Amino acid sequence: MKYMLIMQATAKDATIEHWPHEAIVAHVEFMKDLNENYFQPGEFLDAQGLAPPSEVRVIRADDDGDPIVTDGPFSESKEFLAGWWLLESDEARAHEIAAHISAAPGPDGKPMNFSILLHPVGVAPA
Numbered sequence: 001m002k003y004m005l006i007m008q009a010t011a012k013d014a015t016i017e018h019w020p021h022e023a024i025v026a027h028v029e030f031m032k033d034l035n036e037n038y039f040q041p042g043e044f045l046d047a048q049g050l051a052p053p054s055e056v057r058v059i060r061a062d063d064d065g066d067p068i069v070t071d072g073p074f075s076e077s078k079e080f081l082a083g084w085w086l087l088e089s090d091e092a093r094a095h096e097i098a099a100h101i102s103a104a105p106g107p108d109g110k111p112m113n114f115s116i117l118l119h120p121v122g123v124a125p126a
Contacts, residue, residue: 001121002045002120003121005086005087005094005097005101006083007082007083008115008116008117010079011078013112016107023106031104035085038097043087043088043093046086047085047086049082053080054072055072056072058070085097094118095118
């Protein structure tokens with residue numbers, strides 16, 4: 001089964017650019033190692049880290065179908081989408097991977113314990 005693991009972060013977590021340089025390097029190396037070495041063959045399909053909330057825009061169509069662009073929805077939100085992984089695995093292994101991702105190191109080197117949403121990928125009815 002395919003799963004999307006969705007990393008949620010808080011405004012406090014979004015300040016990575018203010019972390020000590022060594023902490024940023026450790027965090028990025030953790031993610032690179034995860035994507036390159038942690039997954040079993042065939043499990044890892046794709047992953048992306050996302051830009052900070054200040055760069056998010058909401059797009060809606062007006063009555064003529066033209067885009068209406070507004071700032072992202074995060075000014076009042078406590079959590080935001082920080083990144084995602086797409087994998088093919090069984091549920092127990094997806095739980096293990098999500099817990100591993102949750103423990104990514106933070107600015108002080110300790111696990112951040114991010115919330116990870118485990119979202120099964122839907123299959124269209126035949």
